[in-house]
Amino acid sequence: MSGGAPNPAIAIAGLDKWYGGFQALKQINLEVHRGEKIVVCGPSGSGKSTLIRCINRLEPHDGGRIVVNGIDVNNATSNIQDVRREVGMVFQSFNLFPHLTILENCMLAPRLSLGMKKREASRVAQRYLDRVHIGEQALKFPAQLSGGQQQRVAIARALCMEPRIMLFDEPTSSLDPEMIKEVLEVMEELASDGMTMICVTHEMGFARRVASRCVFMDQGQIVEIADAATFFEAPRSDRLRGFLSQILR
Amino acid sequence: MLFDPALAWAILPRMLYGMLNTVTITALVLVLGLAVSLPITLARMSPRPMFNLPAAAFVMFFRGTPALILLYLVYYGLAQLPSVHDGPLWLIFANAYACAVIGLTLNHASYLVEILRGGLDAVPAGLTEASAALGISPRQTFTWIRFPLAMRYALKAYQNEVLMFTKGTAIVGVITVVDLTAAANEVFERTYDPVTPMLGAAVLYWVLVNLMRIRFEALDRSLNRHLIADERRLRKPVVGASQGALARWTSLPAGPTEHAGTEQAR
Numbered sequence: 001m002s003g004g005a006p007n008p009a010i011a012i013a014g015l016d017k018w019y020g021g022f023q024a025l026k027q028i029n030l031e032v033h034r035g036e037k038i039v040v041c042g043p044s045g046s047g048k049s050t051l052i053r054c055i056n057r058l059e060p061h062d063g064g065r066i067v068v069n070g071i072d073v074n075n076a077t078s079n080i081q082d083v084r085r086e087v088g089m090v091f092q093s094f095n096l097f098p099h100l101t102i103l104e105n106c107m108l109a110p111r112l113s114l115g116m117k118k119r120e121a122s123r124v125a126q127r128y129l130d131r132v133h134i135g136e137q138a139l140k141f142p143a144q145l146s147g148g149q150q151q152r153v154a155i156a157r158a159l160c161m162e163p164r165i166m167l168f169d170e171p172t173s174s175l176d177p178e179m180i181k182e183v184l185e186v187m188e189e190l191a192s193d194g195m196t197m198i199c200v201t202h203e204m205g206f207a208r209r210v211a212s213r214c215v216f217m218d219q220g221q222i223v224e225i226a227d228a229a230t231f232f233e234a235p236r237s238d239r240l241r242g243f244l245s246q247i248l249r
Numbered sequence: 250m251l252f253d254p255a256l257a258w259a260i261l262p263r264m265l266y267g268m269l270n271t272v273t274i275t276a277l278v279l280v281l282g283l284a285v286s287l288p289i290t291l292a293r294m295s296p297r298p299m300f301n302l303p304a305a306a307f308v309m310f311f312r313g314t315p316a317l318i319l320l321y322l323v324y325y326g327l328a329q330l331p332s333v334h335d336g337p338l339w340l341i342f343a344n345a346y347a348c349a350v351i352g353l354t355l356n357h358a359s360y361l362v363e364i365l366r367g368g369l370d371a372v373p374a375g376l377t378e379a380s381a382a383l384g385i386s387p388r389q390t391f392t393w394i395r396f397p398l399a400m401r402y403a404l405k406a407y408q409n410e411v412l413m414f415t416k417g418t419a420i421v422g423v424i425t426v427v428d429l430t431a432a433a434n435e436v437f438e439r440t441y442d443p444v445t446p447m448l449g450a451a452v453l454y455w456v457l458v459n460l461m462r463i464r465f466e467a468l469d470r471s472l473n474r475h476l477i478a479d480e481r482r483l484r485k486p487v488v489g490a491s492q493g494a495l496a497r498w499t500s501l502p503a504g505p506t507e508h509a510g511t512e513q514a515r
Contacts (some may be wrong), residue, residue, distance in 0.1 A: 006490070010364065047461075056382055058378055058381065058382060079383055084381070084382060084384035085384045088382075088383075089379075089382040091375060091379060093375050095373075095375040095376055095378065095379035096379075097376060097379075097380075097394055097398075098376075098398070098475055098476055099344065099397055099398060099401065100474075100475075101475075108380075108383070108385070108393060109380075109383035109384060109385055112382040112385050112386075112389045112393065113385055113386075115384065139475070141475035142475070143475060154379075157383070158383070161383060161384060173480075243397070
């Protein structure tokens with residue numbers, strides 16, 4: 001999968017990010033090709049979330065360059081909107097809009113950002129809710145669903161914008177074990193449909209099954225990138241070996 | 250001296266006339282207060298000093314001034330300025346009723362700015378981010394996510410403020426407007442019976458405030474359907490305690506109403 005492809009889905013070069021005097025990202029270089037599934041892992045505070053939040057500019061970066069499907073991610077408002085249409089995001093805490101029904105949660109962005117008519121938006125929303133196996137809950141409110149169901153709705157909500165890239169920021173970290181499975185299954189279905197994905201996750205089983213490449217971050221730097229087999233079986237750096245021994249107990 | 254039903258019946262028309270003024274002043278201040286406070290709230294929350302400093306000054310001034318003194322100043326004080334007394338604004342400031350509405354609106358709006366700001370601040374940042382990540386513009390995010398939720402969070406505090414200022418309209422008597430309290434006071438001065446008119450006024454205030462409470466509760470029910478629907482579900486058996494706790498933790502808090510999501514039986 002490495003190199004070669006003329007137009008990477010995401011090209012990150014020399015990325016720096018500071019929070020005041022603290023450097024959260026140091027000279028990050030990463031190219032993600034179309035259809036690739038990248039799993040990012042690393043200890044808490046290593047910059048994993050910050051990295052993917054820079055890609056759709058939930059965090060502005062301070063140095064280097066990010067290009068998403070040919071769009072330069074910079075201060076220009078129109079570029080930000082364009083990038084966010086290309087890139088869907090799923091959060092650790094679901095972030096469903098509590099005052100809207102499941103269906104309305106999914107309809108909102110297509111109606112507001114794409115100017116879709118109500119009927120069409122509803123049709124699209126229902127299609128993606130069915131795809132994440134939750135279509136029968138469409139008229140409920142988020143608080144009436146379990147965590148796993150809410151997270152699947154969040155995935156459907158992002159898919160309704162028909163993004164070409166999906167970012168997952170620890171999507172299963174606040175779920176009970178039995179609910180983690182249902183969310184991972186939906187993500188695996190998405191992966192097998194060819195979606196370009198970057199997942200920050202500690203679900204190592206998922207990484208082995210799905211990841212094209214795994215990225216290990218520590219202290220704001222990418223320490224190691226490898227295909228899943230090499231990553232788990234033959235880690236090169238001591239830091240990754242130490243990390244894996246911690247989480248694979 | 251005890252309550253005199255015959256006197257109460259005789260003074261009822263005058264009391265209702267006073268109450269009509271209380272109600273119309275309340276309604277006008279309610280509408281004008283919302284209209285004035287929304288732009289000031291937005292200015293107050295702006296990161297730019299040219300907006301937020303004047304808004305902060307407005308709140309500091311009108312929240313700090315006693316409403317009674319504010320009414321004196323608007324009605325008697327402004328009349329001392331030649332530019333007001335001889336200018337076109339005199340049409341407004343010569344009218345006690347208009348001055349009452351203006352003074353109370355300024356006072357009410359200054360409280361309302363802080364209530365609205367609190368509501369907007371309480372909207373979880375994650376929701377604004379999720380909306381941004383979906384490509385929804387900041388303005389649309391405000392219209393469809395932040396403001397609707399802030400309204401729900403602020404409703405109870407708003408209700409308190411509205412009920413308090415409704416009873417607080419009694420001070421308009423000092424600038425010659427005959428409201429419910431002033432009407433009761435007139436009767437007291439004429440009959441030397443303090444109990445009948447004051448108790449009568451209290452009953453009428455109580456009725457007004459409770460009619461408003463019923464309206465607020467209906468509004469609360471319709472705005473917070475997403476929580477009420479949830480409470481109804483609580484009567485169904487809870488599948489597992491840990492799942493209930495998880496859902497409670499993960500479902501977004503939307504005000505003081507207690508709620509908990511439980512695992513959906515599928």
